[in-house]
């Protein structure tokens with residue numbers, strides 16, 4: 431059984447999608463062992479409690495990044511987390527944090543990276559006038575919205591769209607993409623060559639073990 435640790439700061443719809451996938455067996459042999467928020471008022475943390483999951487609020491306000499990260503990493507280790515899933519976690523992780531979970535931290539971003547990193551990616555894409563956008567699940571490395579890509583989903587930008595309808599259509603794909611990415615990671619049938627995550631054949635997986 432693999433343990434997932436969820437970090438969030440807000441609404442938590444990606445967390446709910448992951449939790450639903452775990453409950454429905456779409457992510458086999460996995461459980462959510464802890465849900466952590468840096469904000470006490472994050473709606474996602476309430477949802478996690480209602481679902482009977484273990485939750486922790488570790489406030490970040492006024493704390494140096496490293497000190498906060500140390501608390502969060504300690505909590506993840508206490509709960510024996512194998513894979514850390516950032517789900518709307520509005521904090522940059524320190525390089526030290528990233529090094530504690532090498533290729534074991536995922537993030538979801540609402541654009542086709544490397545286009546439109548940073549905040550309000552859907553609005554950025556809409557304002558730029560792109561005809562296709564989407565979402566990206568990627569490894570977290572020391573740079574913002576930067577690590578190797580695990581899954582991307584495309585979404586057309588319609589003439590009738592505004593930022594909100596586009597964001598809503600991207601969000602539907604986010605929920606599907608995150609489950610797919612977690613499954614790929616937990617199954618382990620991949621290798622990362624430079625920035626490219628590529629699937630392995632069954633025989634190659636055996637050879638690696």
Ligand code: GRF
Pocket residue numbers: 438440441442443444445474517518519538539540601604
């Ligand atoms: C999502 O758009 C995600 O891509 C971004 O933050 C938002 C979080 O939404 N990183 P939710 O809290 O999962 O509903």
